Amino acid sequence: MLFILLTIVFVVIRIMPGDPVSAMLGGHAPDKVIEAKKAELGLNKPLIVQYGNYLWQVAHLDLGTSMIFKQKVTSAISDKLPATIELTIFGMLVTLLVGVPLGAYAADNRRSGQDYLIRLFGIVIYCIPVYWLGLMFQMIFGVWLDWFPVAGRTSPRVFASTFEQTGLYIIDTLLINDWKALWDVLMHLVLPSLTLGLVLSGIFIRLTRANMLDVLRSDYILAAEARGIRHFPVVYKHGLLNAFVPILTMMGLQVSLLMAGAVLTESTFSWPGMGRLLLERIYLRDYPTIQGVIVIFALIVAFMSLIVDIIYALIDPRVRY
Amino acid sequence: MKHSPTAAMGRLIGGFTGMGRKYGAEWWILIIGALIIGGIILMALLAPLIAPYDPHDQAAGPQLAPPSSEHLLGTDNLQRDVLSRIIFGARTILGVAILAALISSVVGISLGMFSGYSGGTFDKTLSLIMDSVYSFPGLILAITFAAMLEPGIMSITIAVAVIYIPTYFRLVRGQTLTIKEELYVESARAIGAPNLVILGKYIFPNVIATTAVVFTMNVGDAIMIEAALTYLGLGLPPSIVDWGMDLAMGKKFLPSGQWWLITFPGVMISTLALGFTMLGEGLAEILNPRLLER
Numbered sequence: 001m002l003f004i005l006l007t008i009v010f011v012v013i014r015i016m017p018g019d020p021v022s023a024m025l026g027g028h029a030p031d032k033v034i035e036a037k038k039a040e041l042g043l044n045k046p047l048i049v050q051y052g053n054y055l056w057q058v059a060h061l062d063l064g065t066s067m068i069f070k071q072k073v074t075s076a077i078s079d080k081l082p083a084t085i086e087l088t089i090f091g092m093l094v095t096l097l098v099g100v101p102l103g104a105y106a107a108d109n110r111r112s113g114q115d116y117l118i119r120l121f122g123i124v125i126y127c128i129p130v131y132w133l134g135l136m137f138q139m140i141f142g143v144w145l146d147w148f149p150v151a152g153r154t155s156p157r158v159f160a161s162t163f164e165q166t167g168l169y170i171i172d173t174l175l176i177n178d179w180k181a182l183w184d185v186l187m188h189l190v191l192p193s194l195t196l197g198l199v200l201s202g203i204f205i206r207l208t209r210a211n212m213l214d215v216l217r218s219d220y221i222l223a224a225e226a227r228g229i230r231h232f233p234v235v236y237k238h239g240l241l242n243a244f245v246p247i248l249t250m251m252g253l254q255v256s257l258l259m260a261g262a263v264l265t266e267s268t269f270s271w272p273g274m275g276r277l278l279l280e281r282i283y284l285r286d287y288p289t290i291q292g293v294i295v296i297f298a299l300i301v302a303f304m305s306l307i308v309d310i311i312y313a314l315i316d317p318r319v320r321y
Numbered sequence: 322m323k324h325s326p327t328a329a330m331g332r333l334i335g336g337f338t339g340m341g342r343k344y345g346a347e348w349w350i351l352i353i354g355a356l357i358i359g360g361i362i363l364m365a366l367l368a369p370l371i372a373p374y375d376p377h378d379q380a381a382g383p384q385l386a387p388p389s390s391e392h393l394l395g396t397d398n399l400q401r402d403v404l405s406r407i408i409f410g411a412r413t414i415l416g417v418a419i420l421a422a423l424i425s426s427v428v429g430i431s432l433g434m435f436s437g438y439s440g441g442t443f444d445k446t447l448s449l450i451m452d453s454v455y456s457f458p459g460l461i462l463a464i465t466f467a468a469m470l471e472p473g474i475m476s477i478t479i480a481v482a483v484i485y486i487p488t489y490f491r492l493v494r495g496q497t498l499t500i501k502e503e504l505y506v507e508s509a510r511a512i513g514a515p516n517l518v519i520l521g522k523y524i525f526p527n528v529i530a531t532t533a534v535v536f537t538m539n540v541g542d543a544i545m546i547e548a549a550l551t552y553l554g555l556g557l558p559p560s561i562v563d564w565g566m567d568l569a570m571g572k573k574f575l576p577s578g579q580w581w582l583i584t585f586p587g588v589m590i591s592t593l594a595l596g597f598t599m600l601g602e603g604l605a606e607i608l609n610p611r612l613l614e615r
Contacts, residue, residue: 004453013469123602127595129545131552132568132587139575139583150576260460264549268572278461279553282468290465301456 006058009294010051013287054288058295064288066281073292076277081296084273087196088262090189094197095204100240100247102201103208107216108235118205126202130261134195134268141191148190151270192269196261200254207250211243218242245316252308255301351603357596361589365411374402376409376562385579395581397567398574407585409562414593417474418543421481426536428482429489434520434528436490437497448494451487459484463546467556477556481543492535496528534605541597548590564590 045053057064064073106118142150215221216239224234263275270276274293281289364371373393374382382396389395394403432451436444454462463480470476500506501524509519550556551565559566564586571582 004450005457008450008454009465013465123598124591124595127541127545127598128591129548129552129587129594131549132583132590135568135572135575135583135587139580143576143578256456256458259458263458263460263464264553267553275461278464279468282465294461294465297461298457301458305456 005298006055006291006295007051009291010054011047013285013290014047014050054291064292066286066289069286073288076289077274077292077296080272080274080277083271084262084266084275086189087192087265087271087273088258090193091196091200091262091265092258094193095200098198099201099204100208103205104212104236104240104243106205107209107212108239110213119209122202122205122209124202125198128199129264130195130199131264131268133199134192134265137191137195138268149188150191192265192271195268196258196265199261200257203250203254203257204247207247208240208243211246212239215239215243241315245312248308248312248315252305255304259297259300347603347606349603350599351607354596354599354601354603357592358600361411361593361596362415364408365415368408368412372402372405372408374405376401376406377560378402378405385574385582387579388581394585395579397570397582403567403581403585406562406567407564407589410564410567410586411589411593413474413557413561413563414544414547414565414590417478417481417547418540421478421543421547422485422536422539424478424482425485425539426489426532429486430493430528430532432486433490433493434497434524437494438501438516438520438524444494447490451490454484455487455491460546460549463550464553464555467550470556472556472558474557474561477547477550480550480556481546484546485539485543488535488539489532492532493528496531497524500524500527530608534601534608537597537601537604541594541601544590544594544597 054064065071066073066076069076102118102121106115109115138150141147212235216235221234221239224238225231229238262273263278265271266273266275267279274296278290278293281293379399379401382392382400382402384396384400385398386392386396392402392404394407396402397406432447436447463484466480466483467477470480506519506523509523514522547556548563548565548568551563552569554566554569557563557566568583568586568590571579571586574582
């Protein structure tokens with residue numbers, strides 16, 4: 001998968017108009033200078049040679065050097081990746097905390113007013129573009145109510161350089177016991193993760209509801225009810241735990257939606273993550289960085305499906321590898 | 322039976338409520354979705370007639386005026402009328418989303434049918450490519466395409482279309498694999514029907530039905546992707562009126578409190594996407610109640 005995507009992206013960005021040299025030097029540079037620069041970057045070689053060289057590099061875990069800035073692609077990415085990870089983890093948390101309980105509740109009260117209301121909420125929130133929800137949150141909670149900051153990961157007075165350890169600011173601030181900074185970081189996370197999480201929760205409401213309906217129809221639920229176990233634990237313990245296995249499978253598939261949502265959320269909230277890196281560099285036609293970002297996104301998707309498979313086996317004893 | 326318009330109307334409404342009783346909420350979801358889409362399509366078609374101002378007119382009113390009786394949705398920083406831009410913007414987004422869905426369905430369905438029918442290495446290679454694209458975040462792929470192509474209607478349409486091809490491909494390929502084992506396909510082959518005839522006459526009619534639902538949902542999704550791309554400043558030149566671009570422009574005035582600039586384009590994007598999702602959802606439930614349970 002990684003190999004195929006890499007090939008597609010490699011070919012596409014090279015056959016399309018524009019190249020890093022003209023992006024860097026502007027349109028009026030003398031031909032000689034352009035040729036020299038191209039030779040320096042290796043862009044004058046045949047495409048197939050460039051491709052071979054690049055694959056060789058990637059196979060050695062080297063994503064190359066940016067063609068615009070003299071910076072290793074890996075270091076550019078490791079600067080930005082933690083921000084995206086932090087955002088997506090908290091977004092996912094919001095999604096699960098909102099989507100799963102609401103879905104389970106809707107299934108438990110099937111065809112009631114609440115059920116329709118929850119399903120309607122699910123459909124409507126799914127159709128709200130994540131960037132627009134972000135803008136509305138910024139306007140309401142940031143500008144009008146002034147409760148939360150609307151941009152960046154920290155306030156200007158909290159210096160990122162003071163806690164450069166993992167790049168995950170929550171862990172960094174905990175490591176140096178800076179509670180004020182931790183609070184600042186958390187406040188900055190509220191709106192972006194709510195935005196990202198709420199939009200994705202629509203899908204989880206539907207998934208949880210559909211799976212819960214299947215589970216609640218099964219014999220062991222009837223048996224549990226018959227034994228006189230109270231309704232709440234039957235539904236939310238016996239039921240939800242069993243419904244969780246298919247939900248988890250779907251979660252693996254939603255990772256790509258999560259990533260797409262994160263890119264847009266980052267742009268709305270000026271969040272210095274992978275999405276912004278991609279957008280900045282794509283204008284400059286910085287081939288190695290674009291390819292590197294794509295590789296990392298593909299790796300995250302693959303890694304998450306692996307994690308899901310592992311959790312799958314852990315929570316469902318019937319699955320053994 | 323009377324043949325007056327009122328009687329026909331009465332029968333129509335009777336038919337509607339009858340369907341409503343038969344299918345319950347799903348029918349009403351479908352109707353509401355269809356009404357939303359119909360309304361916005363009508364708005365797009367009649368844009369020159371109903372828009373109060375020219376969407377490019379940079380002297381339509383005062384700069385950044387809040388909604389008033391003269392400018393129902395206010396004006397932007399270039400003194401353009403927001404309502405007129407919303408009305409004309411519907412043309413762009415509907416055109417791009419529907420065209421993109423058409424392109425990806427035509428490409429996806431034909432590739433899926435050929436691939437599933439022919440099998441072998443061709444099928445394996447194509448499936449592998451499609452699966453890789455499918456699992457990757459579509460938006461990021463669309464961003465790459467949109468940024469690389471010259472801004473324009475065709476470029477953004479292609480960027481959006483590319484990411485949905487695997488959806489159709491996977492669906493149609495799977496169905497083709499089942500259908501080609503059916504007895505009627507085998508008998509067609511036995512009497513010597515050429516492969517193209519088998520594909521066109523026996524397989525295509527059987528796969529096309531299920532793609533209708535996917536197509537509707539696809540348009541709803543494509544609307545959000547189109548607006549996302551233009552919101553990020555990709556794909557379209559500034560001379561085209563577009564909701565996503567207006568949203569991005571309005572974002573600059575968010576801290577100073579010009580709420581109307583971001584509220585209305587966003588409401589329109591959501592409503593249009595909602596219309597298609599509701600239509601698709603209603604269709605899915607009515608055509609195949611089990612489809613959405615998964």
